[in-house]
Amino acid sequence: MRNGLFAACLAAVLALPALAQDEPIRKTIQSQIDAFQVDDFTRAFTYASPTIKEMFGTPENFGAMVRNGYPMVYRPADVQMMELREVAGNLWQRVRITDQAGAGWYLDYMMVETAGGWQINAVQILPAPDVGA
Numbered sequence: 001m002r003n004g005l006f007a008a009c010l011a012a013v014l015a016l017p018a019l020a021q022d023e024p025i026r027k028t029i030q031s032q033i034d035a036f037q038v039d040d041f042t043r044a045f046t047y048a049s050p051t052i053k054e055m056f057g058t059p060e061n062f063g064a065m066v067r068n069g070y071p072m073v074y075r076p077a078d079v080q081m082m083e084l085r086e087v088a089g090n091l092w093q094r095v096r097i098t099d100q101a102g103a104g105w106y107l108d109y110m111m112v113e114t115a116g117g118w119q120i121n122a123v124q125i126l127p128a129p130d131v132g133a
Contacts, residue, residue: 025093025111026081028118036066036074049112049121070123072099073107082106090121 028047035044041063045053048062056062067074082094093109110122 022084025084025091025109025118028111028120029081029093029095029109030079032120033073033076033079036063037076039063041066047120049114049119051121052119070107070125072097072103072105073123075100077102 032044032047035041035047041059044066045056045059045062048056052062056065076097077100078098080096082096084091084093086092091111093111095107095109097105097107099105106126108124108126109120110124111118112121113119
């Protein structure tokens, strides 16, 4: 009984750093999506990592990429934050987005902590689990 209780307490303590990161990471992603909703690409660009900023150069270029490559993120009907995971030393936040047509999408956001807080370093569109044969 003691060993089981100790193991449960240890697991809870080890999970605390990840739980402490959940809210700031989720807020960063949601804030960027909120900025896209009102075409505020300058604000949306502030949530991108230095690597992404260097890659796209301007908020306008970044906004065009999102409009064309990630329309479900640009104008979602619904956003649900799922699990935060560590993969190969990187933190990935899973997000379920329902687009304007009602289709469900899963995306993984790779997050990096910078001096300015958590920023988005990559977004991967995952295979759609809602599609049936």
